[in-house]
Amino acid sequence: MRFVYLDHNATTPLHPQVLEAFIACSRDRFGNPSSSHWAGREARCALETAREQVARFCGCDPSELLFTSGGTEADNLAIKGVASASRRRGRHIITTAVEHPAVSASCLSLEQEGYRITRLTVDRLGRLEPAELEAAITPETILISAMWANNETGVIFPVAAIGAIADRNRIPFHCDAVQAARWLPLECRDLGVGLLSLSGHKLRAPRGVGALMVRKGVRLHPILHGGSQERNRRAGTENLPAIVAFGVACELADASREEAAGRVRLLRDRLEAGILARSSGATVNGDPAARLPSTTNISFPGARVDSLLAALDLQGIAASSGAACSSGTLRHSPVLAAMGLSPETAGGAVRFSLGDETTGVEIDYLLEILPAILERLCPGGGPRRG
Ligand SMILES: Cc1ncc(COP(=O)(O)O)c(C=O)c1O
Incomplete structure (x- = not known):
């Protein structure tokens, strides 16, 4: 794996x-x-x-x-x-x-x-x-x-x-x-x-x-x-x-910032576009214009973030959410709530944050395994077809 x-x-x-x-x-x-x-x-x-x-x-x-x-x-x-x-x-x-x-x-x-x-x-x-x-x-x-x-x-x-x-x-x-x-x-x-x-x-x-x-x-x-x-x-x-x-x-960090930010932004955009193309109804949370190049926060309709994160983890992918999961109950992110997201949209939000060692091969791997996960966990809002 x-x-x-x-x-x-x-x-x-x-x-x-x-x-x-x-x-x-x-x-x-x-x-x-x-x-x-x-x-x-x-x-x-x-x-x-x-x-x-x-x-x-x-x-x-x-x-x-x-x-x-x-x-x-x-x-x-x-x-x-x-x-x-x-x-x-x-x-x-x-x-x-x-x-x-x-x-x-x-x-x-x-x-x-x-x-x-x-x-x-x-x-x-x-x-x-x-x-x-x-x-x-x-x-x-x-x-x-x-x-x-x-x-x-x-x-x-x-x-x-x-x-x-x-x-x-x-x-x-x-x-x-x-x-x-x-x-x-x-x-x-x-x-x-x-x-x-x-x-x-x-x-x-x-x-x-x-x-x-x-x-x-x-x-x-x-x-x-x-x-x-x-x-x-x-x-x-x-x-x-x-x-x-x-x-x-x-x-x-100072010496490599510009080059690293440019590289990571391309990878993040590839990840984001790939996810949106594979999941009907997925939405990106946050200002598309003024955003860190490394970060994307995506809501998957109908999904629970704890199930999504566990399924990703089983495939070797470490991502996270703004919501703290404790003993099976989800506490929704105050950040997404302040942005006016419904509890359902906030409850299916995953944060992917890329870094200096992230590669294109890794992004492609995530995009390859994602449709099967969405098929199982996003009833009605799963993989985009056709
Ligand atoms: C915006 C922000 N402030 C403060 C902190 C806390 O930093 P530390 O983990 O070094 O205590 C974090 C950590 O995630 C953060 O993201």
Whole structure:
């Protein structure tokens, strides 16, 4: 059986050079970067080199970048850290209805503490209307949090327009760029982004490392307490091998972005067209114009996503959904619900996310085995005939 991995929005395989850097650092840079002796100094030097690499990647000064345990911690720190530092100024946060749980659950937890949260809705294609953001701002607003690209649909938000509104109103703008980072240039120096979250494992670095860019002048309280690491903003001994690997992954991602995005887009479009040609009634969810080149989210009418994913898995294909399946019950994706999809359409939605190692042969294999699966699982909406 062939094994085909089409779940790169969940996590990506390590780049061989990234793995090498991880191993070399684990072996040779065992000191604690906070120690003042030679072993500590060597480790500190490796840490600061990685900081420069990641800072270059997202267009900030190295002093504006702090390392975290991943995207989730970066999002929590941005939202709770700004809320805590600004609570005397106001208690209103604006976010969107389609954020990753790392953002939405952080906002929910603040809501339970008495903050007011406005969740901007999106249209049928998952698009945000910047004018609605402008209208939601009040003198109490202390933070705007909106993602760069959606993890379920790949839809890209108008970051520059959001940043301009935030800038004009002097409100810090936090942007979760976790999914955008592999495919879009993140040069955000002039985009009005005050805080930017990154995660290593979405761009071929190890899991368990990420970063938060905090622009000079943005006030942030720490959420972890302990040592004085990361300029007193993130306590805890740094995960140096993963950080060093993250730095290398950012350099590699920058160097190959354009070529990789072009190649992956062609494959994704081939996959999408092939699926639509083979399944009557299948529909693509999300803005066809502003979408990550790697991602397609497709609803198969009459099908249940858990059955589809299990059938694909039996044929060696790893894909996923936005809905969490637990003990046989489906929880529908809040992202697809916010886009106005019916529970039936959302309940049959599969996300295919391609990556650097995806090949045309793999796409053809999926298209070859799909009709038999649809025949079995999509009564009435199965393979297109004739
Ligand atoms: C948009 C987005 N934000 C945040 C995260 C969380 O990142 P991590 O897995 O590094 O905690 C993810 C992970 O899927 C994501 O897709």
